[in-house]
Amino acid sequence: MRRLAETLEDVAGQAKLYDVTSAAVRGANRRRRTRTFTASALTILVVTCVLLNVAMFLQLNNGGTGRPDLGPGRQNGEPPALVKALLDSPTRGSLAGDINLQKDVLDRIIADPDAYGLPGDRAKLRVLFAGDIPGNRRLVIVAGATGAPQLVNLTGGKGAAAKSLKLTGWSDVDTPVVRDDWRGNRGDEGFVVMFGPAGYDLSVSDSPRYLADGTIKREWKAEPAGYVARDTKAVPNGLRVRISRDTTVLYEGAVFPPGTARRGAVDVNPLHGRGKPAPRAAEYAADALAYNTGLTGPDIRYVVLWSDDFWVEDPNKVGTGMGQIATVMALTPDGGGPYLTLTTDASPEPNSRTHPNAAGVIGDPEKALLVMRLPHFTQDPLDTLQIVAPPAAVRAEFVRQGDGAVLATTPLTNGVGRIELPAPVEGTVRAFDAKGAVVAERAYTDAFTYGDFSNVEPQVRGW
């Protein structure tokens, strides 16, 4: 399995040798001379600044140094069937009825279609969205109904005229759903706009309830306008958007909250003495959980389900040594909640690492059974499966999917134990009490999500 660093090297391998040394030296010498020959240099500086400002203006007004892609299918051809309904849908947004604005935008594009990567034929242009959206922005999305359709984003301040809108983004139209998810440099700056083809209903759900039985309860509300436009700052916890027709879901996915700082302390002592206190990892895990889910406040309890020391063998050698590991749950008033496991290495300023498959949602922590592969700092996953069972459990076994063979068993101390089973495995883990009765069981598979909360409730793509 390849690593991110290796693939980054592959990407970087496309770089040329940008031999700009001479230019750099010339630039430095020129700047040096400015200190000696102030008058002439000042003139050069003024000219340079003017030129730079012009360049910045041009760059800003053309969406930066890049431009939308041209190429086969941008100007002609029939749209793929997958996106045809989307391209044939009426304009969405609060300015869907503003014919003059849309005409002015299309006139701009037709005057210079190559600058937008769109066809110059008005009949092949589609205004998919036009509206003033939260954050005092105006957004117009125009697509080409061609063989390789592309859409462009034109944005400006609220109320901006067509000529003032700037080309700020573009992408292929290759799915039947438009999801414009922009985040600025600050974590909470940005917006999300989503819509699908005409004829589909759009509904939203937020603030899910995590119940004691481990299920998630959501209430869905229809969005009669047929689109979602939200300011990132106003995205509520657990927001999901569903685009569906009758009982068929075309798309369902999460919209991430802006990121929330944890309020309140976490009791670093693990429940029922499961493992030993690992305060650093517990604090980090609670922070990460609050940040990702937005669950924080007086009615949320952060509890440590299990924690321990954890040996880290870091191939980069910066964190090798005895680190810590902790599984922390955000226990909600409904009795359940999301959980996350996090490891810290031995660095003085510890690096933390999310766990391969120990994030999700559980119900009552007294009854829950967690099975997770321990985190790894090297190429391959570890063979070790960590089991965190109800405190009454004294033994656990792993039963293979299909033939029901018991692949491994382990004694449990305070409900905690480990099984050695190389990945990938798929089956059921059962925990037994001292009398041999099953006190908990759950299915397990080596599907690694690495703390990605979008996988707590999986994205649905019905195409």
Added chain:
Amino acid sequence: MVDEEGFREFVQARLPRLSRAAYLLAGGHAQAEDLLQAALIKAALHWAKVSAAGDPEAYIRKILYHEHVRTWRRRRFLEHTTDVLPETAGGDETDRAVLRLVLEQALAKLTPKQRAVVVLRYFEDLSEAVTAQVMGTSVGTVKSQTNHALSRLRTLAPELAELVEMEVRS
């Protein structure tokens, strides 16, 4: 005058790595060339002091990062999650090429700081503390930016969930 010889020697020795870092940050040849040139001009201007300090590469890395963020602030690209993801059939080399393409597309949709933190942490292999020094920010901010960036990568391209698994440090 700049100590041209010393500066040239340093840059020539480190040019391949600097070029690759600039390309990863900028995402295109022309932009990478501009970015690297701007950074080297600044380094050359202060070369005597930079070389005397003993870690010219760290200095240039810091300039690269700040130039990258400054330049991108003018661009303000919108991000989309609707990019084409190539088919994943094929042999190892095909898979490798596909991953490269997917990662490149996903990187282009990160914010400048998110992109920078990925490059600094996972390409340059800097610790969180050193990354914080380069970015001129706190370790906590590096952590949160890294978390944001990796979440975004996974959201933009679920294929990357497996790819990043060995390197994830939230």
